[in-house]
Amino acid sequence: xxxxxxxxxxxxxxxPGVVCAQGGSAADEKAVRDIETQWEAAWNRHDxxxxxxxxxxxxxxxxxxxxxMKGRDRFEASLAELHADxxxxxxxxxxxxxxxxxxxxxxxxxxxxxxRGERNPDGTPLPPRxxxxxxxxxxxxxxxxxxxxxxxxxxxxxxxxxxxxxTKPH
Numbered sequence: 001x002x003x004x005x006x007x008x009x010x011x012x013x014x015x016p017g018v019v020c021a022q023g024g025s026a027a028d029e030k031a032v033r034d035i036e037t038q039w040e041a042a043w044n045r046h047d048x049x050x051x052x053x054x055x056x057x058x059x060x061x062x063x064x065x066x067x068x069m070k071g072r073d074r075f076e077a078s079l080a081e082l083h084a085d086x087x088x089x090x091x092x093x094x095x096x097x098x099x100x101x102x103x104x105x106x107x108x109x110x111x112x113x114x115x116r117g118e119r120n121p122d123g124t125p126l127p128p129r130x131x132x133x134x135x136x137x138x139x140x141x142x143x144x145x146x147x148x149x150x151x152x153x154x155x156x157x158x159x160x161x162x163x164x165x166x167t168k169p170h
Contacts, residue, residue: 024101031144032107032137036097040113043092046083052076056138056145064131064151090117095130105139112154130154 024032035054042050052072055061061069069075095112102108116128136148 024099024104024107028101028104028107028139028144029099032099032109033097035137035144035146036094036109036111040092040094043087043090043115046088048076048080048083051079054137054144054146055149056140056147059146060148062150064153085119085121087115087118089119090115107137107144109133109135109137111135 038054039051042048042053052075055072055075057072058070059072059075061075063069063078067078069078092113092115095114096110098110100108111133112130113133114128114130118126118129120126130153132152132154134150134152135146137144138147139145
């Protein structure tokens with residue numbers, strides 16, 4: 001038992017930054033995080049081809065409205081439509097990126113983000129939004145690609161419901 005712990009401790013001392021707690025290398029974690037950094041930059045340039053550069057051709061994407069897009073091409077078309085209209089002046093900001101390696105070639109990524117500057121069809125401004133992406137990324141031929149992504153809008157907490165008679169349910 002102590003030998004196993006000693007070997008791990010020695011490996012961490014000799015190779016700091018190479019082994020991550022979740023099982024992926026530091027270089028792989030950086031590459032996965034870079035996907036989100038590049039997403040933010042591409043969004044703010046409204047560069048749709050750059051937005052989908054790290055999306056696998058066979059990816060499954062669920063957007064904020066619940067539309068399920070199968071394949072990068074369909075997702076790219078959806079983003080092109082958005083960036084030509086509703087979000088063409090928007091600014092995206094990643095708030096927090098969490099990477100958990102399921103295997104050395106598969107990672108689960110959660111990204112809290114916010115966006116401001118969106119507009120209604122009539123041009124009136126929309127309030128800023130906050131959301132959460134849950135993504136699955138895989139390493140294929142040395143490149144990390146998004147194979148699944150699900151967007152969820154983060155809403156402010158609502159008060160607890162009040163039951164008839166004025167009492168809160170348990």
